[in-house]
Amino acid sequence: MTCEELLKALNEYVDDETALAVCQEFAEHLAGCNPCQVVVDNIRQSIALYKAGEPFPMPPEFEARLRNSLQERWQQKFGKVG
Amino acid sequence: MEIAVPLVPMTDEHLIGQAAGGDFAAFQELVARFQVRVFGVARRIVGQREDAEDVTQQTFLSLIEHIESFRGESSAATWILRIATNHALKLLRKRRGLPTVSMSGPTDDDNYSSLPHPDFIARWSATPETLAQQAEVREQIESALNALDDKYRVVFVLRDIEGLSVRETAAALDLTEGTVKVRLLRARLMLREQLTREFGDEATRLFPDHEHG
Secondary structure (H helix, E strand, O other): OOHHHHHHOHHHHHHOOOOOOOHHHHHHHHHHOHHHHHHHHHHHHHHHHHHHOOOOOOOHHHHHHHHHHHHHHHHHHHOOOO | OOOOOOOOOOOHHHHHHHHHOOOHHHHHHHHHHHHHHHHHHHHHHHOOHHHHHHHHHHHHHHHHHHHHHOOOOOOHHHHHHHHHHHHHHHHHHHHHOOOOOOOOOOOOOOOOOOOOOOOOEOOEOOOHHHHOOOHHHHHHHHHHHHOOOHHHHHHHHHHHHOOOOHHHHHHHHOOOHHHHHHHHHHHHHHHHHHHHHHHEOHHHOEOOOOOOO
16 A cells, blocks of 8 residues: 555544454554654544534523524414423 | 333434424424534634524524424434534525535545645644643634635534534535545645644654655
8 A cells, every 4th residue: 555545545544443444454554654654643633633622602692692583483483482 | 109200311303303393392402402513513614603693593493494394314413414504505605605505516626636645744742632722722723624615624524523424424515425535535634734733743743755645
């Protein structure tokens, strides 16, 4: 496997390194190619970083506005909120 | 005598069913479960807070409108995030005055030729968990995401941040799985490049000793 081929198979490996037929080849390449190894780590870290952050806080005044508008629409459609 | 009711939380799909029958409390519970995710997806696709609020409101209003049309072919999460994504994309199109959907159809970039090659390769100086604590880092990663083309950003948000599968992401965006995969790969490579330039430890920088091409 060349570095170019590794790049194309990267998704599958990053997502699930046990599921893929090429993973053996992939692992062999990684063992002999430190830069590719770091690239794979970097990608996993990038994804982890986005997942690790706190969610965007919803502004409380928006939450109240949202609740009111939904209640209004619900009443129009169902005639009640009970 | 009181009857013990088992405290099993209702599934999202069950809540949709109840809401479709006119149960407002079930709908409110659904909103409570999803509003932060919907707002997050909207915020990351459209960028601005006010626009994200509009998209969030439109999403849940659409949900009321179409609550009976949920057939359970996908999970509730996929269905709701799909509606949110569509509203977000609609807003982007309107803002940019574009007549067509930026998501639609494979383009020249949707293949594996000329992938962006890793250039700055280095170990990160801190773990993602440590970095995520810092407000400044948060701004940096959002700005890196924002710099991506819409079609790459949306796929990354749904697949990697929200955790939809490739198949679910494809269904949400009306794309083939193949197109989702190649856009995801491009998004991941571009973000890796940018974030490693910011968080990589220069001292550990590697230069491939063979042609990485």
